[in-house]
Amino acid sequence: GGQGDDTLAGGSGNDRLDGGTGNDRLDGGTGNDTLTGGQGDDTLAGESGNDRLDGGTGNDRLTGGAGNDSLDGSTGNDRLDGGDGNDTLTGGAGNDTLDGGAGNDRLDGGDGRDTLTGGDGDDTLDGGAGNDRLTGGDGDDTLTGGAGNDRLDGGAGYDTLTGGDGNDTFEGGAGGGVAYGGPGNDTYVTTGGAKDVFFGGSGRDRVIGVIEADDEIDLDGPDAPPA
Secondary structure, eight states, X not given: OOSSOOEEEOOSSSOEXXXXXXXXXXXXXXXXXXXXXOSSSOEEEOOSSSOEEEOOSSSOEEEOOSSSOEEEOXXXXXXXXXXXXXXXXXXXXXXXXXXXXXXXOEEEOOSSSOEEEOOSSSOEEEOOSSSOEEEOOSSSOEEEOOSSOOEXXXXXXXXXXXXXXXXXXXXXXXXOEEEEOOXXXXXXXXXXXXXXXXXXXXXOOEEESOOOTTOEEETTSOSXXXX
């Protein structure tokens, strides 16, 4: 693309599009495409195919579309939408928003205050450093807050939640599951009608809500799942 605000369309085939400097719009079309935004606030759309999208510097919008896509926001406050398929989303530096969409997706927020949503499928979410918000959505999901004061919500499905360092807040969700508070002063919010399992780990932890007969609460339990 070079300098300036460019619009690049790949069409059919396996294409390589590079926006260069400027606020660019890149559309891969059909095929397994590689899109690089470069400098500036760019908009990248992979469309169909197994695509690789890299936003580069700036506040970028990346949409994978159909296929098993890889999206990397790099630096800046980016928004990544995986779409259909088993996608890998990496926020990088900045305050990013990641949405896996349909499929069994892997989301990594990286540094910053990030918001991660798994969507449909059995997803793996890692907030990374910063005060993050993670929501599993449908499916049996694995959520890890990482460093920072994070909020983890499993959603539907049987989920595994691990807070990591920091003062974290957990909601197991309607499907139940197990939560590990880890180091820090953590809070677990019970879900009526679902079996809540919470291991507080190190720190001064608390439970909010009604503890039902089949719930398992151990405020001094392990910090993380067994290796």
